[in-house]
Amino acid sequence: xxxxxxxxxxxxxxxxxxxxxxxxxxxxxxxxxxxxxxxxxxxxxxxxxxxxxxxxxxxxxxxxxxxxxxxxxxxxxxxxxxxxxxxxxxxxxxxxxxxxxxxxxxxxxxxxxxxxxxxxxxxxxxxxxxxxxxxxxxxxxxxxxxxxxxxxxxxxxxxxxxxxxxxxxxxxxxxxxxxxxxxxxxxxxxxxxxxxxxxxxxxxxxxxxxxxxxxxxxxxxxxxxxxxxxxxxxxxxxxxxxxxxxxxxxxxxxxxxxxxxxxxxxxxxxxxxxxxxxxxxxxxxxxxxxxxxxxxxxxxxxxxxxxxx
Amino acid sequence: xxxxxxxxxxxxxxxxxxxxxxxxxxxxxxxxxxxxxxxxxxxxxxxxxxxxxxxxxxxxxxxxxxxxxxxxxxxxxxxxxxxxxxxxxxxxxxxxxxxxxxxxxxxxxxxxxxxxxxxxxxxxxxxxxxxxxxxxxxxxxxxxxxxxxxxxxxxxxxxxxxxxxxxxxxxxxxxxxxxxxxxxxxxxxxxxxxxxxxxxxxxxxxxxxxxxxxxxxxxxxxxxxxxxxxxxxxxxxxxxxxxxxxxxxxxxxxxxxxxxxxxxxxxxxxxxxxxxxxxxxxxxxxxxxxxxxxxxxxxxxxxxxxxxxxxxxxxxxxxxxxxxxxxxxxxxxxxxxxxxxxxxxxxxxxxxxxxxxxxxxxxxxxxxxxxxxxxxxxxxxxxxxxxxxxxxxxxxxxxxxxxxxxxxxxxxxxxxxxxxxxxxxxxxxxxxxxxxxxxxxxxxxxxxxxxxxxxxxxxxxxxxxxxxxxxxxxxxxxxxxxxxxxxxxxxxxxxxxxxxxxxxxxxxxxxxxxxxxxxxxxxxxxxxxxxxxxxxxxxxxxxxxxxxxxxxxxxxxxxxxxxxxxxxxxxxxxxxxxxxxxxxxxxxxxxxxxxxxxxxxxxxxxxxxxxxxxxxx
Numbered sequence: 001x002x003x004x005x006x007x008x009x010x011x012x013x014x015x016x017x018x019x020x021x022x023x024x025x026x027x028x029x030x031x032x033x034x035x036x037x038x039x040x041x042x043x044x045x046x047x048x049x050x051x052x053x054x055x056x057x058x059x060x061x062x063x064x065x066x067x068x069x070x071x072x073x074x075x076x077x078x079x080x081x082x083x084x085x086x087x088x089x090x091x092x093x094x095x096x097x098x099x100x101x102x103x104x105x106x107x108x109x110x111x112x113x114x115x116x117x118x119x120x121x122x123x124x125x126x127x128x129x130x131x132x133x134x135x136x137x138x139x140x141x142x143x144x145x146x147x148x149x150x151x152x153x154x155x156x157x158x159x160x161x162x163x164x165x166x167x168x169x170x171x172x173x174x175x176x177x178x179x180x181x182x183x184x185x186x187x188x189x190x191x192x193x194x195x196x197x198x199x200x201x202x203x204x205x206x207x208x209x210x211x212x213x214x215x216x217x218x219x220x221x222x223x224x225x226x227x228x229x230x231x232x233x234x235x236x237x238x239x240x241x242x243x244x245x246x247x248x249x250x251x252x253x254x255x256x257x258x259x260x261x262x263x264x265x266x267x268x269x270x271x272x273x274x275x276x277x278x279x280x281x282x283x284x285x286x287x288x289x290x291x292x293x294x295x296x297x298x299x300x301x302x303x304x305x306x307x308x309x
Numbered sequence: 310x311x312x313x314x315x316x317x318x319x320x321x322x323x324x325x326x327x328x329x330x331x332x333x334x335x336x337x338x339x340x341x342x343x344x345x346x347x348x349x350x351x352x353x354x355x356x357x358x359x360x361x362x363x364x365x366x367x368x369x370x371x372x373x374x375x376x377x378x379x380x381x382x383x384x385x386x387x388x389x390x391x392x393x394x395x396x397x398x399x400x401x402x403x404x405x406x407x408x409x410x411x412x413x414x415x416x417x418x419x420x421x422x423x424x425x426x427x428x429x430x431x432x433x434x435x436x437x438x439x440x441x442x443x444x445x446x447x448x449x450x451x452x453x454x455x456x457x458x459x460x461x462x463x464x465x466x467x468x469x470x471x472x473x474x475x476x477x478x479x480x481x482x483x484x485x486x487x488x489x490x491x492x493x494x495x496x497x498x499x500x501x502x503x504x505x506x507x508x509x510x511x512x513x514x515x516x517x518x519x520x521x522x523x524x525x526x527x528x529x530x531x532x533x534x535x536x537x538x539x540x541x542x543x544x545x546x547x548x549x550x551x552x553x554x555x556x557x558x559x560x561x562x563x564x565x566x567x568x569x570x571x572x573x574x575x576x577x578x579x580x581x582x583x584x585x586x587x588x589x590x591x592x593x594x595x596x597x598x599x600x601x602x603x604x605x606x607x608x609x610x611x612x613x614x615x616x617x618x619x620x621x622x623x624x625x626x627x628x629x630x631x632x633x634x635x636x637x638x639x640x641x642x643x644x645x646x647x648x649x650x651x652x653x654x655x656x657x658x659x660x661x662x663x664x665x666x667x668x669x670x671x672x673x674x675x676x677x678x679x680x681x682x683x684x685x686x687x688x689x690x691x692x693x694x695x696x697x698x699x700x701x702x703x704x705x706x707x708x709x710x711x712x713x714x715x716x717x718x719x720x721x722x723x724x725x726x727x728x729x730x731x732x733x734x735x736x737x738x739x740x741x742x743x744x745x746x747x748x749x750x751x752x753x754x755x756x757x758x759x760x761x762x763x764x765x766x767x768x769x770x771x772x773x774x775x776x777x778x779x780x781x782x783x784x785x786x787x788x789x790x791x792x793x794x795x796x797x798x799x800x801x802x803x804x805x806x807x808x809x810x811x812x813x814x815x816x817x818x819x820x821x822x823x824x825x826x827x828x829x830x831x832x833x834x835x836x837x838x839x840x841x842x843x844x845x846x847x848x849x850x851x852x853x854x855x856x857x858x859x860x861x862x863x864x865x866x867x868x869x870x871x872x873x874x875x876x877x878x879x880x881x882x883x884x885x886x887x888x889x890x891x892x893x894x895x896x897x898x899x900x901x902x903x904x905x906x907x908x909x910x911x912x913x914x915x916x917x918x919x920x921x922x923x924x925x926x
Contacts, residue, residue: 007541008819008822012826033673036755052834053762053831053835054575054835055835056835056838057834057835057836057837057838058804058838058840059837059840060839060841061839063678063746065831065837068827069828070824070827071827072823072824072826073821073824073825073828074820074823075630075820075822076819076822076823076825077816077819077820077823078827080819082408082746088810090815092810093803093810093811093812093815094812095809095811096809097711097712097715097809098708098816101697101698101704101730104734105698105699108696108738111738111741112741115679115738115741115746115747116745116746117842117845118676118746118747118748118842118858118859119846119847119858120858120860123858123860124860126738127867128865128867130734130735130738130865130867131735132865132870133731134728134732134734137728137730137731138587138727138728140639140727141723141724141726141727142723144715144723144727145720146720148712148715148716148723149715149718152716152808153808153809154712154715154806154808154809155809155810171738181726181800205848210846211846214834214835215830215831215834215837218830218834219831222830225877247370277601285867286867286870286871289867289868290871294567301721302691304720304723304724305720305721307720308718308720
């Protein structure tokens with residue numbers, strides 16, 4: 001019992017820390033692409049500390065507070081189910097469909113909180129967020145279907161184990177298609193250009209985030225960091241082979257090696273998204289829907305059909 | 310007196326009494342008792358499901374036979390529970406005893422359908438159910454009720470023809486005998502021996518049943534009656550109308566499998582890992598999910614939104630039934646239960662809103678969460694359940710369904726059900742935003758919270774949503790009994806399908822822990838100051854209540870524009886056009902045949918005589 005609690009605590013702290021580093025990496029890499037120096041890598045942590053220590057906070061009612069708390073709580077829930085190498089709390093229950101859902105539900109909390117503020121920018125942002133969610137769900141669904149059909153199991157951990165012996169998922173043609181579609185979907189899940197329609201800085205004043213300040217925004221920063229970690233980790237697990245290193249004699253060394261390998265893979269996923277985000281301008285929402293319902297859907301459906309043959 | 314008779318006829322009797330007595334107070338008491346009795350007796354009968362109970366009533370030429378087994382006990386459970394909640398809410402919203410009579414009569418109808426043990430009983434109670442629900446809609450809107458009635462009659466007579474064919478060939482209405490005969494037929498045809506029903510005839514029976522049950526279940530493209538009929542009636546009643554009466558269609562499809570599944574499977578062959586006839590049901594179910602969901606997102610009326618949402622959710626059930634493995638049918642039945650629970654709850658919430666505000670369109674509402682906190686809390690549970698958020702019952706059932714479909718290597722259906730889960734999210738948030746949050750129109754400032762009977766009814770359904778969500782094993786155990794083997798493994802909190810596991814308890818615990826951690830971070834920060842809704846960012850401009858800051862109309866306009874091409878295709882319009890054609894044809898017949906000219910009538914006689922002469926009479 002205590003061991004499980006300690007493991008869960010470790011996952012939580014590690015995810016938060018790495019997530020913040022990822023946010024820093026995104027900022028540095030984007031700056032370097034623009035030939036700027038950019039902030040130090042720990043800048044998002046400083047930002048969050050600043051936000052959390054604001055002396056004056058506002059609220060628009062109970063749901064405004066609860067939505068934010070729920071968003072962070074649900075994100076913490078989500079990362080517990082994703083296998084992190086051999087440190088698993090609930091990896092036996094890390095079901096593909098469950099994790100896919102769990103990665104989406106924090107959005108419900110943010111929506112609730114944003115909408116209860118009654119701000120029209122939040123309303124329009126929520127509308128865009130929901131339509132983005134609707135648009136990505138088709139290729140995302142097909143990608144998950146392709147994975148489940150190829151491996152014949154829904155357990156993420158078993159998929160990781162299968163990849164240890166059969167090679168990474170992306171080396172199989174049907175799953176390569178699924179991975180391409182999923183990577184395009186990730187762009188919207190991270191909220192990076194060209195699909196950052198929901199936040200859209202400069203266009204609709206941050207959309208759902210417009211009314212948040214102080215500790216509400218701080219909690220959402222933490223939520224964003226953990227979500228970033230969870231999404232990259234999930235992608236690395238299902239498409240890039242995850243990691244389960246057992247070459248060292250000591251289990252601690254093995255664990256560290258696993259985390260390092262996973263970290264490299266996660267960073268790779270993140271960098272691809274950052275590179276794409278830095279050079280593409282934003283889509284409008286109907287363009288995004290048409291895009292996702294066309295190419296990624298076709299690619300992912302092809303993958304799913306090939307996987308089921 | 311047999312217990313089954315009480316379950317079936319108590320509501321009808323109570324309805325008739327309530328109608329006759331017409332004293333306020335006593336009428337409600339009798340009505341609620343009429344719905345409580347079946348609930349109580351179905352609980353009592355739970356122990357007796359294993360040995361089964363029979364009841365036969367001799368009415369004129371027909372023998373009405375009823376039987377209780379595991380399968381229909383499950384549906385009876387759904388029916389009596391949601392029926393009771395709905396009738397309880399009717400105490401607040403019923404306008405007169407007319408509604409008591411027909412609401413309770415339709416409960417009798419649907420319970421009779423579930424308990425029927427032969428085709429004729431099934432049909433008779435099916436008609437009682439249709440008639441009573443038609444009368445409920447007729448009270449509120451004539452054209453909606455006529456549309457519902459026409460399509461229902463179309464479905465019912467399709468069923469009657471199918472019954473006629475079965476009776477003509479097999480000479481029986483009894484379920485058990487039909488099942489056996491069909492089973493023998495299936496193998497006879499597989500080995501090339503003589504069969505009573507030809508291939509075309511069994512295809513025809515299948516098609517007729519598809520229409521009959523499809524209409525009731527709101528299957529695409531026979532769904533057009535549902536938005537109007539669900540919308541234009543007493544919303545407390547709709548909780549039962551959508552929650553229970555639509556399950557009659559679902560039950561019909563399961564019956565189709567029970568009676569002639571083997572026969573149809575062998576006759577028409579397999580499609581991938583499922584049967585061809587099943588795949589048709591599943592594919593139509595998938596289209597129902599998408600069409601229902603997209604149309605729900607584009608509605609401007611709260612009742613219409615939930616009507617389309619109901620159609621969309623029934624699509625899931627049809628997909629599960631269509632795929633046709635033991636697991637997927639269990640998943641479909643599980644979703645039938647959770648659909649009844651959360652959709653019943655939703656319509657009670659809608660009933661409360663309509664009852665307290667008198668308004669139905671999104672444009673007139675907003676900011677009600679502060680005025681009706683209890684109803685909002687119930688809506689919160691219902692939303693989480695319908696959108697499929699763990700750990701509520703809506704997620705557990707959807708999860709089993711997803712895995713059941715995908716594990717059968719059916720990628721297109723898999724994509725369809727995934728799309729359905731996102732669209733559910735989309736239209737619910739629209740409901741949340743327009744009704745509960747944002748600015749409140751000043752005429753809603755005096756709104757009160759739910760009246761007591763409705764509050765109790767909502768709490769009952771909400772509790773089941775939560776309890777069965779955290780302990781989905783309760784339902785899985787019951788469903789396993791129907792199939793007589795362990796299809797869904799696991800224990801009280803864990804569902805184990807072999808290739809996937811879902812631990813509802815772990816989800817609950819970690820969600821609570823996560824929320825506590827987030828709460829600690831929140832409460833460590835400085836105190837919050839409450840600000841009014843107008844104290845908000847509007848590009849740094851001052852705002853007053855005169856400005857409308859909440860988007861209440863056409864919330865999903867970009868979606869509408871993206872789908873413009875598809876939205877031009879409307880089955881509602883198609884049926885209307887066909888209706889107009891038939892009316893025109895009748896008009897033409899009237900003017901040309903009954904033309905008032907004596908000579909033409911003489912000519913008809915001459916032509917008739919000529920025909921008879923040619924016939925050689």
